[in-house]
Amino acid sequence: MARPSKREEIARAALQRFHAQGFHATGIADITTAAGVPKGSFYNHFSSKEESAAEAIGRYGESRRFDMLTAPGRPPLQRLRAHFEHLGAETVESGYAQGCLMGNLSAEVGDHNDELRGALRDGFATWAGHIRQVLAEAREAGDIAPGLDIAATSLFLLSAWEGTLLTARAEKSYAPFEAFFRTVFEVVLR
Amino acid sequence: MARPSKREEIARAALQRFHAQGFHATGIADITTAAGVPKGSFYNHFSSKEESAAEAIGRYGESRRFDMLTAPGRPPLQRLRAHFEHLGAETVESGYAQGCLMGNLSAEVGDHNDELRGALRDGFATWAGHIRQVLAEAREAGDIAPGLDIAATSLFLLSAWEGTLLTARAEKSYAPFEAFFRTVFEVVLR
Secondary structure, eight states: OOOOHHHHHHHHHHHHHHHHHOOOTTHHHHHHHHTTTTGHHHHHHOOHHHHHHHHHHHHHHSSSOOOOOTTTTOHHHHHHHHOOOOOOHHHHTSSOOOOOOOHHHHHHHHHTTHHHHHHHHHHHHHHHHHHHHHHHHHHHHHSSSSTOOOOHHHHHHHHHHHHOOOOOHHHHHHHHHEEEEEIIIIIIII | OOOOOOOHHHHHHHHHHHHOSSSSOHHHHHHHHHHOHHHHHHHHHOOHHHHHHHHHHHHHHHOOOTTHHHHHOOOOHHHHHHHHHHHHHHHTTTTTTOOOHHHHHHHTTTTTHHHHHHHHHHHHHHHHHHHHHHHHHHHTTTOTTTTTOOOHHHHHHHHHHHHHHHHHHHHTTTHHHHHHHHHHIIIITO
16 A cells, blocks of 8 residues: 555644644644654645644544444434444543544634634534434434424534533543433434 | 722633633733733732633633523523523624633643643533523423433533534524524423
8 A cells, every 4th residue: 555645644643633632732843743744844735724624624524434324224313323322432432532623623713714614614514414314314214203303403413412522521421421312312313 | 899909800801811712822921911910910810821711610600690590480491591592692792703611621621631621520510500400490390391311401401502502603603503492492391
């Protein structure tokens, strides 16, 4: 397998550093050190830290396992639950140190920079669209109340998920995840 | 009225700057400039930026209008709705630039520093406790399903609220608030 290009190595390191440290705490030197490239090479590939963060948001979105939501063989609500359980395990396994890059950057810099905000908005819209599709299938299968507003519910579930990551990290506790799964699957989607 | 003490002016300025800019983007000089005091005076009153941020979280919690949740004269669920509507208006009126200081710092530094995390954990626990009390009253009044797990639901509602602020700011849109109010009051607490 070919060695990843220098640009690819920088992009991967940027995603990793922004996820671990946030936007302001990550310097260009942190990224290039993590990538094992000279500091000056960053600007051969990205015009700014903001540009590399916007790309990191896109890459992170692609890692959110939307395939778990569409994979055939399981009922829609089981797929939705498995999707969130998979993502929650990432945070639990990191000792509650890692949340969602998209949620983190929304909180830290979402409203300071239009390029980043655009990437966050697009990432959330894509994610909510996948959840909405699962809810449409669940409604079709008679698994949820026929009158449930699936557009509002999909957006709400995504917001609730992002907030659950915040409170679970502040508490270093699984209780917010438990409350999420219990309320979403036993109350909202009953 | 007596002029606020220098310590009080620094503490107020710190809360305002951390809320507007986040933790890492706020320097001691930003705080002392906003407070109108010499930079060196910060360390006469706070041992570190972390200590002033932990105090800011406590002060911010006290501004969350928990009194709206307990004020007599309105049914419990109306009080809960008014509480969130009041807080949501802060974000809308700021042009979606301001979220919740507690949510923001959970995302940015909650897992990097035990002092800050402790303040966030305590702040969320206090808030969830107030919501739980309202839900207990609502159950007593027969306004929600008798079998609803009010401990899990209060924690879930707080998480969902924090996440709603994140997605509303990323989208600069009221849609996530609308989805919150619709799902919480027409589905979860029906």
